[in-house]
Amino acid sequence: MTTAAIVVIGNEILSAKVTDENGPFLARELRTLGVELRRIETVPDEIPLIIDALRRCLASARWVFTSGGIGPTHDDVTISAIAEAFGRRVVLDEGTSKLLRARYGDKLNAARMRLAEVPEGAKVEFHEGYVFPVISLENVTILPGVPSLLREGFTRIRERFRVAPIFTRALYFTLGEGALAEHLDATVARFPSVGIGSYPRFDDADHRVKVTFDGRDEGEVRSAASFLRERVPAGTIIREE
């Protein structure tokens, strides 16, 4: 099973100055690509906390994505943290340095030069029409925090993560969870390879519970949905997707 984890880095998220868009965006993308997202950790711009989150994510997932903390200012510490987590030095990437010299000339100060910093051994890819490089180190992809840049960078590399799709079915019930639970338990026990979720609503929607079935094997997913459908009282399912 191909798995992923995300580290969202930024005081601005935790202090609610901005609402994170990058975690939800990557979650949707990974889902579409068939990759199972195992965790998202949102941490401040602090090297020890980033390293700690990164190590945990590396231990629990095949691919790790970081969002944020890339740039020339004091609060941009992601590159240093990733280098330290892998026991690497921070070095200047040659290709990026050249581009910066061409762009800034005499105005290439120490801060701007930080844009060329990468963990030693990192892969730095430039893609046509996208000014920022996509930086990766082993199985960590290092993405910028500005949502438009993150989306554009990820879009350039997304296909390399694609695996077998996850099939999904959903049943919508007029029954509540209290009445459904025993039937769900039986379905969960019968179809261990299918991920089954139960999501109640307490508003005036046309259903009280949505039950979802996820799995790599379409036949199993369909069978699990049928199994539950046949157990519940007639007329309690108002929709199937």
Place this chain on the structure above:
Amino acid sequence: MTTAAIVVIGNEILSAKVTDENGPFLARELRTLGVELRRIETVPDEIPLIIDALRRCLASARWVFTSGGIGPTHDDVTISAIAEAFGRRVVLDEGTSKLLRARYGDKLNAARMRLAEVPEGAKVEFHEGYVFPVISLENVTILPGVPSLLREGFTRIRERFRVAPIFTRALYFTLGEGALAEHLDATVARFPSVGIGSYPRFDDADHRVKVTFDGRDEGEVRSAASFLRERVPAGTIIREE
């Protein structure tokens, strides 16, 4: 400094079936209350991962909030996880049990009875006009995952977390981060008690960088903003908030 951490529990968030609203909501509320949010961990409906996240959050923050995993179905495992993290048994809360018996009578099955389960020693509070109890154990507040219920539950208890407010100022620059960085570094060094963030934009907004200043001491926050304002070239700040 009063700190908090959030554990968001739910496969539906990680599989992008729903976008988490509860983390951002609690982040905004905590900010308003003057509480510093230190981390958000989003984990699946799996007891070992919930316990692990909970322990890390407890070690790094004064208050911990959990969102989700409360209810009568197989994927509702938060109560068990919290009980285990604290070395407590899961018991039936007497007040909730009474309410469930009154509501369901003969239809009170095992699944519905799970709604009365709490970690032993938990505090269970009912608030007028809100059908769900707010459950807490020591410094952990256990909130439901349905956003409307979480908001309503939190609103009933929010004032108990209020501390001294965090003051904030913001300057909007037409300069880029590369030109600002040295002045920011000087400001950061001069005002260690002020949290300073730098947020670049790459769209057609009227500014290229927003710099924020956060702190408990309003005078220090204002001084830090003034210090930076006086260092940068005239005419490069287009707005102050």
